[in-house]
Ligand SMILES: [Zn+2]
């Protein structure tokens with residue numbers, strides 16, 4: 193119980209006539225909303241830092257941190273990641289009871305997305321991987337946080353499942369480290385529902401993808417296109433192409449792999465361009 197709650201309950205005991213139970217409830221809920229605002233301010237003042245739940249509790253004078261952070265995330269769209277959304281592959285390394293706010297622009301569409309997320313979580317006929325895929329396909333081109341993806345999946349292995357969908361099933365799921373340097377750490381994004389990678393371009397580990405995108409500086413190896421040139425009229429994105437020699441698709445190695453924009457990649461596969 194916080195100091196303010198203690199004070200209030202003392203007043204209740206000493207002056208039962210002074211505050212009626214209904215009023216007590218109202219004061220308490222006002223206190224909760226103050227705590228919630230204090231938590232929001234605390235996160236914004238510590239952007240990009242890893243903060244333990246105990247510090248947040250002290251700063252906001254509340255013991256109800258988890259619940260309030262959940263509300264701030266899924267109702268107000270504050271892009272907070274907790275231990276639940278831990279995923280070192282995309283730059284989020286959080287220990288037990290730690291939080292991080294990595295972008296102070298609220299995502300007002302989160303509450304809307306979460307309507308569907310909650311439904312998916314309780315769909316018995318979908319396994320975690322299918323729930324993740326359904327969520328990606330519904331919100332294609334939206335940057336989704338590890339926090340919401342973990343919550344939709346309901347399993348700790350959500351990151352591996354996302355990378356399975358990308359590397360084995362060929363869904364064009366991008367991250368800050370694989371073709372979308374404009375994105376935040378801790379985000380995944382399905383570029384489109386209309387395209388999956390060719391078989392010979394799949395099965396490249398996430399680590400190797402990261403290395404190749406970094407080496408090729410997130411730009412097309414043929415025309416030099418990068419994300420800064422993106423426009424609605426020309427909505428391409430970057431992919432990996434595995435150069436096949438003599439019709440023999442070899443497993444991807446850094447030497448075989450090249451970053452291409454979707455347009456040049458189509459030209460290569462159609463034989464219009466040679467690399
Ligand atoms: Zn290109």
Ligand SMILES: [Zn+2]
Nearest residue numbers: 390393433434
């Ligand atoms: Zn290819």
